[in-house]
Amino acid sequence: MSERVTISVENHIADVRFNRPEKMNALDAEQMDGIVEAGEKLAAMDGIRAIVLSGEGKAFCAGLDMGSFAASAAAATKAANDGDKTPLSHTLAERTFGNANKFQHIVLLWRRLKAPVIAAIHGPCVGGGLQFASAADIRVVAPDAKMSIMEMRWGLIPDMGSFTTWRSFVRDDILRELTYTNRIFTGEEGKELGFVTHLSDDPHARAMEIATEIAGKHPQAVQAAKKLINQLPDMNEDEILMMESVEQDKVSRTPNQVEAVMAFMQKRAPNFSD
Incomplete structure (x- = not known):
């Protein structure tokens, strides 16, 4: 297990922490690999009823590690100058994890975990960090946390799957x-904008309280409810009604x-x- 992400489990709750505090948990290749490894380990674990996701140190996640990004950009430029004309978009368009590429999978695997994920957010939560937080079922955020869809600052667009999650809780405009603007907003404003479920001066403690409450419920019913809610944006009324009935049949009278x-x-x- 990578030291970049730690997991401790108690009373059916997994306490998961990004563990690169000296870089505010910024994302380089090793950090992203550690996050995937942690998510896949959780998916294979039995008895996990709730997951709390947070960051060590002064930040939840400060987004892309710009030093790592600059090195990658320099390598891409050199390859292009050496005659490699393969466009980056072609590489990203390859579906290597079901319907997603690697970078989308890194985020969406947290959405797809059977157990609810609660993000406890303090400090910077920008770019890729906000995309990870947006994959959680619930977000508990410090009022003074700094949040941003940051990618436009670097001439990029968000491409880690978050448009599939934002459409369910952020108004279109x-x-x-x-x-378009990549402006920074606080946790307090994020509550008004739809990004924040709860505000708390101690996000981790509040997230653990919610996790404890969830962990005390019928675990298969919670998982069925999450499965249904995850699929709501893609289903019509007939499909929703049928899925309600199918999932209820699975959990009732057990x-x-x-x-x-x-x-x-x-x-x-x-x-x-379990």
Whole structure:
């Protein structure tokens, strides 16, 4: 397991932390590989009911490591000067992870995890950092956090899959303005704009509280609900109604569902199995 991302598990909650504090958890190749490795490890783990994602040090994630980016750009320029005419867009258009490329997969694998992901955000959360945060089910953010769709500063567009997540919680004109201008906004403004679920002076502690509440629910029902919500933007009414019925059939009248009812009636904590 890469030291760039740490995972600790207690009471069915995975506490996941970007661990490059000296660079404000900025994204270079090794950092991105560590994030993929962590996500794929979580996907294979049993008994995980909620995930809290945060950053060590002074930032959640300060986006692209510009030193790494500059080196890559210099290498690409040299290759072009040496006669390699392969366009970058052709490389990115290759689907190497299902319907996504590697950079989209890095972010969207967090959206696709069965357990809900809660991002606890402080300090800078810009560029790729905001795209990771946007893949979470819930975002708990410090009021003074600095957020931005930063890519336009470098003459780029966001390309890590986040347009598929932003469409579900950011108004169209707001998304356009923030993408075109790359302006920085605070966590407090982010709440008004749709990027923030909750504001907290201690985002990690609040995220763990929410994770604990989720971890106390029927785990298969939570997973079914997440699966349904994830697919809402792509389904018509008939498909939504059918999926509700199919997923409900899977979780109702199971031992865990009976336990949920009995625990409520008996005023005790439920004892679910994974």
